[in-house]
Amino acid sequence: MHEDELDRRLEHFKEVCRHEGLKLTHQRMVIFEEVAKSRDHPDADTVFKSVRDKVPTVSLDTVYRTLWMLNAMGLITTVGPPREKVRFDGDVSPHHHFVCSRCGAVYDVHGPAFGPIQAPDEIEGIGQVESVRLELRGRCRRCASQIE
């Protein structure tokens, strides 16, 4: 990422914070910068260790809180279903899933015009694909109809 692109994103982050009445702490900015400029999808502990080099007293809790906050703000994303336990599927036929981000329910999705998906050619250079799955996330009917 270019230096000015990072600056632009940091500025955007500050704006969002101001707009939402969130305090601009040193920790928050360092954590955001760390994830924003990283290319390798770090886990929380990796971020924690990196941040600690610049802010030696930072706590793991602060890292977690901030990461989820940034995620909620849409400034970063997560890979894989955030904070869920593993769920098993007795149906091994090719199909996809809709996961409700509120109640965690998992629905099968296998419409006729929506069969197994083909991996893109780009993949050849990355590795050997064993499974391709589509994960739709959102709010299920039941949850949508409930008062928050």
Added chain:
Amino acid sequence: MHEDELDRRLEHFKEVCRHEGLKLTHQRMVIFEEVAKSRDHPDADTVFKSVRDKVPTVSLDTVYRTLWMLNAMGLITTVGPPREKVRFDGDVSPHHHFVCSRCGAVYDVHGPAFGPIQAPDEIEGIGQVESVRLELRGRCRRCASQIE
């Protein structure tokens, strides 16, 4: 699932076990049956509780061991990345991921002919889609070139 379909799958399970020299224990069969006939993608604890109704002394460890064994055999699958911690992504632009099932590395995938994917119409009845992501799993270059 039809009764005979379940029987067929159970028989297949027994065959695979025999072929691999794995013992056909009562626990294993009950656990497999439980997941095979379930429609709602249960987590390990849910399976544990169901199985306990039939085998009151079963241990949670046995349930976990058996579920992962069935998964390795390809007789059941998991929803979401199995046993991984959450990883964060500073890149919020629409793209997909290849996750190495051995080392856990995450690679970005965003070829030109492979943009954001559209959710199928079937989804309307299930819920409101917030994100659509493709997860490719397999073995990355580096891992593939290593002796197991």
Added chain:
DNA sequence: GCATATATCGGAACAGTTCCTAATTAGTAA
């Protein structure tokens, strides 16, 4: 039935994440 390699049980250990509380600090206004 007997031998034995495998699998199970129960509980301790572990890892990742969240919670709790006292102390600190950013933002605001005098």
Added chain:
DNA sequence: TTACTAATTAGGAACTGTTCCGATATATGC
């Protein structure tokens, strides 16, 4: 600048899902 206050943090305890471990039990082959 200083004082005030609500938001935030650090540190450690607690929690949750999962795995490990050692003693016991059992499926399978002879």
